[in-house]
Amino acid sequence: MAKYIIEKSDPLRGEVTISGAKNAVLPLMAAALLSEGPCVIRDAPALKDVEIMCRLIEALGAEVDADLDQNVVSITAKEIKAYQAPMDLVVKMRASILVLGPLLARTGHAVISMPGGCAIGDRPIELHLKGMRALGADVTINEEGSIITCSCEQLRGATIYLDFPSVGATENIVMAACMARGTTIIENAAQEPEITDLVNFLNKMGARIKGAGTDTIKIEGVEKLHGAMHYVIPDRIESGTFMVAAAISRGTVLVKNVLPDHVKPVMAKLKECGVEVVVSDEGILVNADKGELISTDIKTLPYPGFPTDMQSPFMALLTTVEGTSAVIETVFENRYMHVKELRKMGASIKVDGRCAIIEGGGKLHGAKVNATDLRGGAAVVLAGLVAEGRTEVDSIYHIERGYEHFVEKLRALGGRIRREED
Ligand code: EPZ
Numbered sequence: 001m002a003k004y005i006i007e008k009s010d011p012l013r014g015e016v017t018i019s020g021a022k023n024a025v026l027p028l029m030a031a032a033l034l035s036e037g038p039c040v041i042r043d044a045p046a047l048k049d050v051e052i053m054c055r056l057i058e059a060l061g062a063e064v065d066a067d068l069d070q071n072v073v074s075i076t077a078k079e080i081k082a083y084q085a086p087m088d089l090v091v092k093m094r095a096s097i098l099v100l101g102p103l104l105a106r107t108g109h110a111v112i113s114m115p116g117g118c119a120i121g122d123r124p125i126e127l128h129l130k131g132m133r134a135l136g137a138d139v140t141i142n143e144e145g146s147i148i149t150c151s152c153e154q155l156r157g158a159t160i161y162l163d164f165p166s167v168g169a170t171e172n173i174v175m176a177a178c179m180a181r182g183t184t185i186i187e188n189a190a191q192e193p194e195i196t197d198l199v200n201f202l203n204k205m206g207a208r209i210k211g212a213g214t215d216t217i218k219i220e221g222v223e224k225l226h227g228a229m230h231y232v233i234p235d236r237i238e239s240g241t242f243m244v245a246a247a248i249s250r251g252t253v254l255v256k257n258v259l260p261d262h263v264k265p266v267m268a269k270l271k272e273c274g275v276e277v278v279v280s281d282e283g284i285l286v287n288a289d290k291g292e293l294i295s296t297d298i299k300t301l302p303y304p305g306f307p308t309d310m311q312s313p314f315m316a317l318l319t320t321v322e323g324t325s326a327v328i329e330t331v332f333e334n335r336y337m338h339v340k341e342l343r344k345m346g347a348s349i350k351v352d353g354r355c356a357i358i359e360g361g362g363k364l365h366g367a368k369v370n371a372t373d374l375r376g377g378a379a380v381v382l383a384g385l386v387a388e389g390r391t392e393v394d395s396i397y398h399i400e401r402g403y404e405h406f407v408e409k410l411r412a413l414g415g416r417i418r419r420e421e422d
Contacts, residue, residue, distance in 0.1 A: 004393040004407065006384035007416040008366070011251030011289060014413045018239045018257045019045040019404040020071065020232035024194040026095040027171045028201050028230060029053045032075035033062060033102035034178060035205050037227025044073045044232055045404040048397070049093055056089045056096055060103070076227070077106070084111040094118060097125055097168060100150065101176035104137055110150040114141070119373040121332040127166045131173035134158040135180055157182030157221055165190040165215065165302045171198055177219040178207040184219040191215060192303040193262045197233045204228035236262035237309040238403060239284070241378050243267070244310070245410065246286035247275045247293070248317045248382050253413060256283035265306040269314065272296040273321060295323030295360055300331050312338045312379035315358065319347035320386060322361035329354050338376030341369040345380070345387050366391040371398040378403065385415050 020043035030053070032039035044050055046068035054073065058064045061081030065074040083103050090096040094115045103110035115125065129139050129148065137152035157180050162169055170190040175198075177184035189195070191213055199212035205228045208220040239258040246253035247270055260267070260279045267277045267284070274294045276287040295318060300308040308331035318325040319342055329335045336356055339349050344367040348359040366389030371377025377399035384391030393399075396419070399406060410417050 001394060002396055002419055002421050004381060004384070004396050005418050005420050006366075006381065006391040006393065008388055009249060009385045009416040010414050012246055012249040012253050012385070012410075012413040012415060013251050015254035015256055015283070016242050016409050016413060018234045018242070018255060019043070021045070021194060021197070021235035022047055022049055022402045023167070023237070024197040025050055025073075025232045026053055027098050027175075027194065027198045028232060029057060029073060029075060030098040030102050031175055031198060031202055031205070033057060033060065033077045033080065033099060034106055034175060034202075035225040035227050036078050038074060038076045039205070039227045040229040041073045041075070042071065042229065042231045044068065044071050045235065046071065047404055048401045049095065052089055052093045053095065056085055056099060059086050059089065060099065080107050083107045083109040085113065087113045090115055094123060095168070097128060098171055100128060100132065101172035101174070104132060104150050104152060105155060105176045105179045108151060108153050112148045114146050114148060119337045119376070120335040125169070127162055127164065127169035128172045131160050131169055132176060134160045135173070135176055135184065155180035157184040157219070159185045159187065161187040162189060167192050167194065170195055170217070174199065174202065174209065174217060174219060177221065178202055178209070178225060179223065180219070180221040182221055184221070186217040187215070189215055189217045190302060193233060193236060193259070201228060201230040204230060233262070234258050237307060237375070239263050240266040240307070240310045241313050241382070241403070242409070243270060243277070243284065243286045244313045244317050245382050245385065245413070247273065247288040248320055249385055250288045251413070252285070252287045252289055254283050254285050258284055260284060264304065266310055266314070269296060269298055269306065273317070293321045295321045295325040297326040299328040302331065308332055308335060309375050311335060312375045313382055315349070315356065316342060316379040316383045318358045319349065319360050319364065319383065325358045325360055327356040327358065329356075337372035338379045341372060341376065341380050342383055344369050345383050345391065347383070363388060365389055368392045368394070371395045374398050374402040381406075381410070381417065385410070385417070
């Protein structure tokens, strides 16, 4: 198994260019199943999850040409030959559930294995299924609860209230409703920028969707969708991760190809910590060499609140800031797997339910740690950059699912990190 070897590094300095967003490109690729015409997705990040999604879409019968060196993925779903997502791929990647809506809309059938939970929580999909049923689909789950079968000759518009503004459920319902008969309204919809990016792509394909980015999305069904080309938005979580990398190392980094509007909560919290954050046409300059940082509290919320995906990297920063900080994770029920790894490095963190209390300012020391999940892995890497001595990070496949050229980008900023095959 490959691992990262990290030594204490100098303050990071220089500039980093952010890649296309993992959590945007995956629904965009699923949306390409809705049209017979060619779809071209640019700025697609070269990530494991993108490769898995390519294989999944190919298995359903679409033509896929992924040139990830050029960050381009072309998909032509002239005909869908299968409507069962292969189990081995669904188990590998939860986002496979995003083919549910497109398959149902395009073929009237979808058979999906129940996506597994993961390190950060049980991650049920009842809101996805509630949406499909509301649109007229017959949804059955086998006795073992492992296979979901959906069918519907013709989906019809409906008004659907989401008990929680689930990103994936919003995306699946939007995609299923594009060619439903009549109008669909999603209430309490997720407002994440990745939803807006998906809707922009669907509207280019001929869909008629309004309200993306608000809590109410209206979709007027159309007969067919045609192919389109689209540039993926920059990854706001990768942006936040590198902004925090500048802060934790007390360095100065220019983060380029970032949409400031998408990272407002992270910018606000870094400023509260005493970090200088300057937005310009070039990007976001994060400067943390102005002396002592100040502890602060964060509470994760659906967008536009502080993003849950930034909770663990930001916690790593807070372990290095003198004083007591509180973290409240309201989105996932088990997103503190990284705490025990940070404790191995000397961090003082107490967890009680959804709340974590950090006594920051103590010196972190190198240790052998695990990447417990994608963002928890990023957290221990950032901590390793400032810990005394050497840190070894195992299970780095989690990290490489969601950060393109992570090691190269950190090394270009002066990070002393290398990848080692066992
Ligand atoms: C997306 O996951 C992201 N993944 C996650 O990013 C992100 O953390 C999450 O949104 C929240 O922002 C992708 O976009 C591929 P949710 P998703 O449905 O769609 C509960 C990363 O690190 N819920 O908004 O699965 C669920 O259990 C990943 O890049 C239900 O209860 O998130 C969770 O507690 C991690 N029932 C909460 O909602 C449902 O039917 C948020 O889930 C669906 C969700």
